[in-house]
Amino acid sequence: DAGVTQSPTHLIKTRGQQVTLRCSPISGHKSVSWYQQVLGQGPQFIFQYYEKEERGRGNFPDRFSARQFPNYSSELNVNALLLGDSALYLCASSYEWTAYEQYFGPGTRLTVT
Amino acid sequence: AQSVTQLDSHVSVSEGTPVLLRCNYSSSYSPSLFWYVQHPNKGLQLLLKYTSAATLVKGINGFEAEFKKSETSFHLTKPSAHMSDAAEYFCVVSDEGYGANNLFFGTGTRLTVIP
Numbered sequence: 001d002a003g004v005t006q007s008p009t010h011l012i013k014t015r016g017q018q019v020t021l022r023c024s025p026i027s028g029h030k031s032v033s034w035y036q037q038v039l040g041q042g043p044q045f046i047f048q049y050y051e052k053e054e055r056g057r058g059n060f061p062d063r064f065s066a067r068q069f070p071n072y073s074s075e076l077n078v079n080a081l082l083l084g085d086s087a088l089y090l091c092a093s094s095y096e097w098t099a100y101e102q103y104f105g106p107g108t109r110l111t112v113t
Numbered sequence: 114a115q116s117v118t119q120l121d122s123h124v125s126v127s128e129g130t131p132v133l134l135r136c137n138y139s140s141s142y143s144p145s146l147f148w149y150v151q152h153p154n155k156g157l158q159l160l161l162k163y164t165s166a167a168t169l170v171k172g173i174n175g176f177e178a179e180f181k182k183s184e185t186s187f188h189l190t191k192p193s194a195h196m197s198d199a200a201e202y203f204c205v206v207s208d209e210g211y212g213a214n215n216l217f218f219g220t221g222t223r224l225t226v227i228p
Contacts, residue, residue: 004156031214042203042218043157056215090157097214104149104157 002027004093004105012111013081021076021108025093031055032074033102034066035090043090049074050097078110086112115140115206117187119219127227132176132191134222136204139185145207146187147216148178152200160202163187174198199226 005024013019025032031050035043045058049068068074072093078085088109092102120135138144148160161172168180174197178189187204204219 033214033216035216035218042221043216045215045217048214058215092157092216094214101159101162102214102216103159106154106156 004091004103006089006091006105006108008108009106010109010111012113014113015081015083017081018077018079019081019110021078021089021091021110023074023076023091023093023105025072025074025091026103029093029095029103030072031094031097032068032072033092033094034074034076035092036060037088037090037107039087046076048097055097081112083112086110115144115217117146117204117206117217117219119202119204119222121222122220123223123225125225125227126194128196129193132189132194132198132224134189134202134204134224136187136189136219137185138187138204138206140206146178146180147205147207148172148176148187148189149203149205149218150200151203151221157203160189194224194226196226196228199224 007022033048034046037043046060047066048056052068063079066076088107090107091105094102116139118137146163149157151157160176161170163170163180171177176191201221203221206217
């Protein structure tokens with residue numbers, strides 16, 4: 001079975017622009033979570049979605065938003081990009097929102113110049 | 114609030130010698146704890162998890178961890194290091210008590226294995 005997939009793998013944006021990152025969970029998984037991993041640090045929780053509803057939000061500004069589609073895939077949007085948004089963005093899926101095991105995708109490397 | 118502290122940012126061992134990666138946690142209730150490994154240019158992989166069952170947890174690739182409530186610790190060990198173990202290791206606590214399954218990651222420990 002395919003694991004969690006994310007697209008694109010890499011992208012470069014300019015300050016002030018907007019970006020959309022995409023995630024497809026493992027087949028049958030209903031929950032998707034997003035994490036930001038800045039170089040040299042551990043991932044930080046951004047959002048969790050379950051059955052198309054937001055279940056949790058980390059300490060990130062309103063420039064960050066996300067949604068989940070009927071097929072359980074998800075998009076993360078970041079508006080008005082700042083240099084500090086440069087990071088690896090990780091998507092993780094789990095079967096239920098309470099499931100302890102989250103399976104991570106390879107990530108999208110975002111560079112803001 | 115939930116948090117974890119990884120006591121060493123970098124650990125270096127010789128191949129064939131034991132590995133010890135230290136982690137202390139802070140939680141207002143009985144936590145779920147995990148160790149994840151991240152190899153360069155690869156996704157995070159779950160090594161093992163503790164969810165209030167046996168305090169000694171066995172994971173993949175010969176790793177294990179012991180939950181010690183009295184010491185608020187969850188150290189990761191392996192009897193004999195292999196070159197393929199070189200990677201970044203993250204201790205993680207789950208914050209399910211707030212209605213979502215947030216994972217709080219430590220800052221990571223980079224394991225170097227010397228041939």
